[in-house]
Amino acid sequence: MLKTLIFSKSISSKFTQLLNVNNAALQQVRTTFVLKRLYPVELHKKNEKPRKLRGKHYNYVMVEDSNTKKQPDVEVVLKQFVSGIGRKGEVVKLRPNYAYNHLLLTGLADYVTPENVEKYKPKLGEDNEEENHSSQFAQRTVNMLQNRVFAIVMNKEQPWVVEPWHIRASLRKCGYYIKSDSSIELPNEKITGPDMMKQNKEFYVTVTINGLEKARVKCRIHHWSTDPSDRLPYVYEHWLQSAEPIIPEDTPRAE
């Protein structure tokens, strides 16, 4: 309930912003080359035709080429949830080409008019449960986690059992910060070591984002020693090579 309240508040603030903006259709749009005469045309008599142009009147000077300028962002209203962009009824500001090619032409969004904003605004009774998104960026995080291979670096000498904090530390090295261990779900079978049979073999853990979205993260065991002479040889781009699963039934999902 709280979520929907915050959501509707942000919409209404954007809606009022929209009403304050002048009608853009009345403004002159100039996205092309703009020229100026080097020698201006001489004045002509009142209520008469302009003078006949002479050769010198065709000497032009470039004032501005707006094709080389950065175009300002445009606003569109979303017709439905778009992962990475926003929720239904939200007015979002985007780069013009992206908004036109990916959202307007595909029918995911519409032009911002007071009627459209009102039309796509989610109703009060309508709950977004069927969408099941904690935020517009959650899916992006899920995709990023699932498209990588994470090396779980474990000790080569001391005995260990893989625990959630191992996963958290390894993901942190790669730039993914998990706030609590409770959102990491390990496989049921315990993974123990050091065991060189498990070197570079993979297993899957489930990471829950915002308590809602679940990402299946691919992890590989890597043994590491504090003594440099004991360390395993470096493998170039090991994440591109295929690996066997530690748990036999944990075969990669066909996607």
Added chain:
Amino acid sequence: MASATKQGAAMLRGFVRKTRFDTGLGAELPPAYRKFWKEWKEQQPAAVHYVPKEGMFERKEETGEVHPVQNVPLPLKSVDEENYGLWGGEAIIQGFTKKKLMSHRVPRFWVPTLKRSVVRSEILDEFFSVTVTERTIRLIFEYRGLDHYLLMSPACDLRSVLALKIKRRILQDIVKGIPAWQINPEKQKELMKEYRKYLDQYTAEEIDWYGLTWMEAINKRRNEINAENPTVPHKIIFRQKLIEQLREAGIKEVTGEMEDTKDTSWLKRLNPFAKKEF
């Protein structure tokens, strides 16, 4: 003096050159088409390639002299390619560049940057793959959709024949009640509510003549004239006249009794399967 000239009193205001609407079938074109032509070819298009000066008068800074502000637009080149795309009022400009005061001027063409993209008409429920410029896409955004852009812009700003053709189809569809959305009556009603206001600018006849090129308009008028008084071959006219004269003379065969008489053609009497009489 005026009576001595060929044009008579009309010459008093100077010699008036005949336009395309004064001779031939052009003179037969209705005022509806004349209005469209004026909007397309004679109206001053919006300043795209130059910055017009504001205000009525300006003062020279050096001398303090006051001069009227006169904006003379840059001449635009018309090419056939622009009729197959939506360039958003942009056009080719032919001119010269001159780098220094004493250097020679160098010919230069300024051509808009074109790209192929897709535009969507909501009323026609169709996608068009056309050559556009950045400005076109920008304008579509500013007007909130292709339909609004085409309907709100005068023909002189659209320039291209393709844009006018789409506009013509859109206008005709609004008159018909948007048949493209017949499957979804709710959406149809919504669109009608949104776009009905554009019909106030035109009469039914004006929509009928909107967006036609000169030759199309001439052919349309010619077909109309031909349909009004079709050319009948002389043989039919003369035959009817002859029958009329015969009827007046009181000849029986003409007054409907001809139909009852047997066909006298010798071909009909010929029967190859008949028994030989001799």
